[in-house]
Amino acid sequence: MNPFSFTQPKDIDGVLAAMAAGARPVAGGTNLLDLMKEGTMQPASVVDINAIATQGLDRIEEHEGGLRLGALARNADTAYHPLVRERYPLLSSAILAGASPQLRNMATNGGNLLQRTRCVYFYDVGTPCNKREPGTGCPAKAGINRQLGILGTSEQCIATHPSDMCVALRALDATVHVRSANGGERAIPFAEFHRLPGDRPDIDSNLQPGELITHIALPDAARFTGHSAYIKVRDRLSYAFALVSVAAALELDGDTVRDVRIALGGVAHKPWRVEEAERGLVGQPASEAAFAQAAERILQGARGYGQNDFKLVLAKNAIVQALTTAKRGTEAAKGVQQ
Amino acid sequence: MDAYQQHPIRLRINGQDREFAVESWVTLLDLLRERAGMTGTKKGCDHGQCGACTVLLDGRRVNSCLTLAVMQDGHEVTTIEGLAQGTEADGALHPLQQAFIDHDAFQCGYCTPGQICSAAGLIAEGQARTFDDVRELMSGNICRCGAYPQISRAVGEVLGIAPAEPGNASGQQGFTTGSVLTS
Numbered sequence: 363m364n365p366f367s368f369t370q371p372k373d374i375d376g377v378l379a380a381m382a383a384g385a386r387p388v389a390g391g392t393n394l395l396d397l398m399k400e401g402t403m404q405p406a407s408v409v410d411i412n413a414i415a416t417q418g419l420d421r422i423e424e425h426e427g428g429l430r431l432g433a434l435a436r437n438a439d440t441a442y443h444p445l446v447r448e449r450y451p452l453l454s455s456a457i458l459a460g461a462s463p464q465l466r467n468m469a470t471n472g473g474n475l476l477q478r479t480r481c482v483y484f485y486d487v488g489t490p491c492n493k494r495e496p497g498t499g500c501p502a503k504a505g506i507n508r509q510l511g512i513l514g515t516s517e518q519c520i521a522t523h524p525s526d527m528c529v530a531l532r533a534l535d536a537t538v539h540v541r542s543a544n545g546g547e548r549a550i551p552f553a554e555f556h557r558l559p560g561d562r563p564d565i566d567s568n569l570q571p572g573e574l575i576t577h578i579a580l581p582d583a584a585r586f587t588g589h590s591a592y593i594k595v596r597d598r599l600s601y602a603f604a605l606v607s608v609a610a611a612l613e614l615d616g617d618t619v620r621d622v623r624i625a626l627g628g629v630a631h632k633p634w635r636v637e638e639a640e641r642g643l644v645g646q647p648a649s650e651a652a653f654a655q656a657a658e659r660i661l662q663g664a665r666g667y668g669q670n671d672f673k674l675v676l677a678k679n680a681i682v683q684a685l686t687t688a689k690r691g692t693e694a695a696k697g698v699q700q
Numbered sequence: 701m702d703a704y705q706q707h708p709i710r711l712r713i714n715g716q717d718r719e720f721a722v723e724s725w726v727t728l729l730d731l732l733r734e735r736a737g738m739t740g741t742k743k744g745c746d747h748g749q750c751g752a753c754t755v756l757l758d759g760r761r762v763n764s765c766l767t768l769a770v771m772q773d774g775h776e777v778t779t780i781e782g783l784a785q786g787t788e789a790d791g792a793l794h795p796l797q798q799a800f801i802d803h804d805a806f807q808c809g810y811c812t813p814g815q816i817c818s819a820a821g822l823i824a825e826g827q828a829r830t831f832d833d834v835r836e837l838m839s840g841n842i843c844r845c846g847a848y849p850q851i852s853r854a855v856g857e858v859l860g861i862a863p864a865e866p867g868n869a870s871g872q873q874g875f876t877t878g879s880v881l882t883s
Contacts, residue, residue, distance in 0.1 A: 365723070365725060366704035367702065368707065368768075368770055406703070410770075438825075442825075462841075463761060463821065464754055464818065465763060469728050634769065681751065695760065
């Protein structure tokens with residue numbers, strides 16, 4: 363790790379002041395410290411934000427018919443929280459599909475959103491990477507890209523966002539609440555939180571410098587509670603990043619789709635969701651044929667880069683599998699893993 | 701502020717209050733091994749991918765390679781050296797340590813301190829109901845010797861959870877679950 367100055371303010375204003383001065387916040391540390399050991403990230407100054415957790419930032423509480431998830435609540439505490447388990451089983455499943463129990467005990471909700479890609483070229487400082495060093499090139503397009511993107515990629519970057527939690531948050535229409543020095547506050551719809559790489563792959567999200575995530579708000583999702591499923595396809599049974607993952611939630615009227623949510627992980631620079639495909643499913647029978655049609659629409663425009671060509675078929679099949687599993691019911695979905 | 705500054709910190713390690721002065725970049729793992737003399741905790745990958753460095757931090761299992769010592773000022777750490785409640789004279793082991801011996805749950809032993817600390821954290825979390833849950837919730841600890849069946853049985857025994865018979869797995873189609881939400 364590079365030498366860096368370290369502070370641990372006792373209140374949020376101290377944290378925001380340090381961030382305004384350019385300090386990089388650390389909470390769980392599970393991604394940032396790893397990247398600092400690799401030299402991929404070399405912040406001159408780090409601010410530990412854990413001391414402000416008890417000022418309301420680690421709470422999970424009811425709010426306006428939904429829930430507020432504190433940015434400093436740990437992933438494990440969020441996934442196992444009775445209100446999350448009961449009302450947002452999709453979110454619980456997605457979080458528990460990610461990382462390991464140790465890492466989930468450390469990682470925070472805010473940090474989960476701000477994870478960086480696990481593209482091997484981003485990590486390896488001996489290689490070019492437009493995300494790490496803009497303008498140096500992207501060896502991944504014709505290189506090791508089994509894990510990488512097939513949707514929304516650019517000439518500059520084909521990285522994927524590695525989070526499982528974020529895929530569920532996108533499906534559930536969460537909102538990210540942020541604060542900055544001098545009292546600035548804003549709410550960012552989840553769809554607009556992460557961005558596509560375009561010609562600035564070095565920027566992962568629309569969070570501005572100096573902005574701190576305070577909490578994530580979930581709207582009521584009671585209509586989906588009985589029929590949701592998170593399917594994660596990976597190279598080993600557990601403790602691996604997704605090749606493709608799907609968060610699916612259905613509201614059924616008998617055998618007819620009344621409402622549906624489908625979000626994909628492991629395929630793009632952000633959780634991928636095509637709302638037009640969801641609208642196309644509404645009013646249709648909840649059948650494999652209708653699910654396959656939605657999958658076709660969601661994958662429109664997708665392209666492979668060699669090693670990840672298989673994802674084009676895998677993603678479609680995973681969507682059908684996730685919706686079929688959700689249709690059977692959330693209880694049946696628990697324990698299903700492909 | 702000076703990047704090379706020494707930060708005074710105090711940690712309670714295996715029941716003893718210890719004081720150190722550390723640079724910002726010293727991980728909890730390196731502090732335990734290099735400065736606290738607790739070499740039972742192992743450095744495997746140093747990137748949070750293997751679990752060999754697992755310790756209990758305020759009673760919860762974490763990867764000690766991915767947190768800074770300075771971030772844990774005022775906190776309590778339990779390593780493999782501090783797990784057994786017995787004295788050196790009576791030699792009493794922690795039930796997990798005894799179960800690992802009884803089930804021959806290691807070969808080279810390098811991952812074992814992390815495995816046992818992780819299992820202690822798993823038991824404290826109280827989420828495992830089935831043998832498949834045990835396997836899934838031990839997935840953060842890699843064993844290159846491949847002692848997984850024995851490790852799972854050792855942890856299962858302490859929890860009172862027996863392995864499922866082949867063809868009668870508690871999970872569906874023999875997969876581990878990823879979602880331990882059975883209660």
